Amino acid sequence: MNVEPYSLGTNDEHTIYVFTSSGPKGEIVKGVAYSLIEDETDTYNLGLGDWKDGKLDDKSRTNNGDVDKVLLIVAETARDFLQMYPTYKITFKGNTYPKHRLYRRKISVYLEEIKEEYKVVGWKDNKWCDYESDTDYERYLIANK
């Protein structure tokens, strides 16, 4: 799939997004999918992976030197998804501890900006808590305010 670097392509439903990571390892098409978790509460899982032959692989470690850009693009997909579906919620967690910790660090960096528009909560000690910087959570949840 030919996608201009860092520009986003999406399906009509705005539930699948693709973009191209560009770095020392070349151009790698990546994808983000929002998959239904709970119809009753409109909660969706955010998944990120490498797009290969119509499949998304989240096991690969690309290390293409552009992780900040990639995560900003993922944030843009979340922004677009929540604009399209204002009452939906997005949940996610890293599939490895380093990735999970990375997500936490990035949320912490942009927390004040994020909180202007979104509610951010994390699951910790068997309850949902308002997100606080540099705190470990098992799972994250983001929704429009």
Added chain:
Amino acid sequence: MKTTKNKSRTSIKTNKSLNKYSSDSFFKDKVEEAKQFFKKYELPSHLKKTTHKRVKAA
């Protein structure tokens, strides 16, 4: 292709070739894990309310 209206700095274009895929078909193990999680633990009450329904692709 058309560009959607949004407040982001990144241009987002519809890509019709993606319409043949279902987002629910990806990351099935992670989705199942999340489903089990949300069966066990409810959302905070202030996040439960929902009124907006998903737009189906033409």
